[in-house]
Amino acid sequence: MEHYISILTKAIFIENILLAYFLGMCSFLAISKKVDTSIGLGFAVIFVLSITAPTNWIIHNFLLKEGALVWLNSDYGIDGNNTIDLSFLNSIIFIAVIAAMVQLVEMTLDRFSPTLYISLGIFLPLIAVNCAILGGSMFLVEREYNLIESTVYGFGSGIGFFLAIASMAAIRHRIRYSNVPAELRGVGITMLLTGLVSMAFMAFSGIDL
């Protein structure tokens, strides 16, 4: 149990997908102008990451990994001695799975929870090309997590993204009344502030559960 809590805190605070790995910066910079929309995007990312991480884990481990196809019988010429390594297809398959999952989530929400669909609605299609989602799936392959670890990692990364974007939106809301040099307004000051927020998150790096 502690092991999973450790993965969770690591994904949220210490190795925050946005502040430590710079993934999802594009939507972060574009969306964090308003608090409401940031929270909407944050929830959508948590949702999609927790679904795509285990799905991509299953696909990687049962279809693409070296020797993953051994469950096919030897009629296909694949057995213990004769393995196939399809892991070079990881990225293209993952992005297709993500796009399909996002579509599926959108349709399910539309059918069963129209209020949630309306509030997340415009963000879901954007998420398909968010680097954080693909990055999450690639990291769980690289770190060789198991299924539960992957799910916990996906959920944690989502929360991390949510925290980062929500706090950034709040800061940008406050800074509207400050006297920032004209050329620094917009992206420049946002990058500098992100640096400071990221420095604050660095303070968690001593925590080891």
Add this chain to the structure above:
Amino acid sequence: MALLDKKSKEALTDPLMANNPISLQVLGICSALAVTVQLNTAVVMTLAVVSVLSISNTVISILRTMIPGKVRIIVQLSVIASLVILTDQVLQAFMYDISKQLSVFVALIITNCIVMGRAEAFAMQNSPGKSFLDGLGNGLGYGGILISVAFFRELLGNGSIYGYQVIPNSLYEMGYQNMGLMVLSPGAFIILGLIVWLHRIASGIKED
């Protein structure tokens, strides 16, 4: 340059300074910053992005009359993803150490907004030659920022440039210390913020 007419030349040079994809259009930062701790990874990443971007722009421009409007995003995505896989395989074959350091970030070029953005905004309307130049220009504009961030991070964080130590030992003996912050992620954000600021002062662009 007599080789290129005015419009093609613009497609190549515009994104380098006046319309830089990172500092002015604010696209494609996702996969950019994580590889800027050292110059050599940043240079390899730049080469990867330049080749993917220019080839994908050319291919999509050749296909542009054949792609049905409704499925264009998925066609663009599959062209880009195949090129990225190809680049990744080439890197693993010929530069294994660097490709290990770049880890997942080469694969993440797929979701780099610049590649999709240029395919959608330029290659779908222009001829293959011009699209190639546009891809080249945007890739180099992106690489320019990437390499300058990496230059400062490596210089201030490790006291070296491209792996060679440039800060003399005598300076360290006098008490000079490397700036640990530059090696960590906040350093990248701060350096990029300052570069964007300088670039905007130089080009006189303001945002409210």
